[in-house]
Amino acid sequence: MDKLSISEIKMILKTITSENDPRLSEFEQDQRKGVQSAMAQWQKQQAKQVKLAEKYQEMSVFEEEKKAQGFQAICGIDEVGRGPLAGPVVAAAVILNDTHKILGLNDSKQLSVHKREELVTEIRKNARAIGIGEATAEEIDQLNIYQATKVAMQRAIDQLMITPDCLLIDAMVLDNGLPQEKIIKGDARSVSIAAASIIAKVYRDEWMTTYGEEYPAYGFSKNAGYGTKEHLKAIETYGILPIHRKTFAPIKNK
Incomplete structure (x- = not known):
């Protein structure tokens, strides 16, 4: 049997996800530099996947606690755009399905544009419901940014096709009577809030690009x-x- 080419081995490695795959031991015996380099890259990628899986488990703790308490429609909520001089503050509300496993979820600010766009696709595939709410620059000036953020969050909840029975909110409390938990830095600690952060970020960036x-x-x-x-x-x-936003410096000083 002819020996596999290096390019063929690289293609096979892309399909292997288990360290117990017998083909790996064959490739390890192959002394060609290209094969050894491909094996090192595969092992590095596997280690990265293990870390992502561990992070995902850590970020699922709040959701698991709520499920254990009997909640069935747990909604993560986050906003983007509190600090800019222009544009709306945008909030997203996301209810993920029970079988989701979207590795790489994190605070949207920590992710590249490409990674955010990849994750938006995965979130939409794995969400039972997604809602997006905005508060305009005019509303921000009328209410102040804190209250306008609450308005945007409630509007996002109101857009959901499923009524949530529990809210996980990034650093905010909403006066809507629903059971909820305020989580500081929630976009880096909860998969649901991280998903909402990414949805809101991509939506707002697209909004600003279009206006721009x-x-x-x-x-x-x-x-x-x-x-x-x-x-x-x-x-x-x-x-x-x-x-x-007319109430934000330096604009308000003009």
Whole structure:
């Protein structure tokens, strides 16, 4: 039997997920540098997957506790966009199904654009329900950012096709009568909240990019409304837009 080529072995390694696969011992005996390099890469990837699985288990503790208490529609809630000078604050509410295992969930700010987009696809596949809510710049100015965030979160809950029986919320408490737990840094500690964080982040970034196409000088596709040099220069040169928050410095000082 002809020896497998290095490229063939690499393709096979992509399909192997168990360290007990007998083909691995054959490849380990292959002294070709390309094979040994491929094996080292496979082992590195396996170690990474083990860490991701461990992290996922750690981040499922709050959900498991709620399930043990009898809750069946546990909803993670998070927001993005509290700090920018422009655009809405956006919240997402996510109820994951019972069989989900979306490795790599984390605080959306810790993930690359590509990884967030990958995870949005996985979240949508594994969610029983997703709701998105916004509070506009005008509402933020009227209510203040803290109260506007609550409004956006409640709107996200109201958009769900399933009524949640328990809420896990990132650092907030909502006055809606539902059983809930406020979790500090919840987007890095709860899979449901992390999923909501990613959904909200991708939605808001797309919103800002679309708006930025109309006003390219402000750089919204890159800064998402935060006060970068480019953004501040555009405000000085072209003025304040309808989506700017008039109560946020330095805009409020103009």
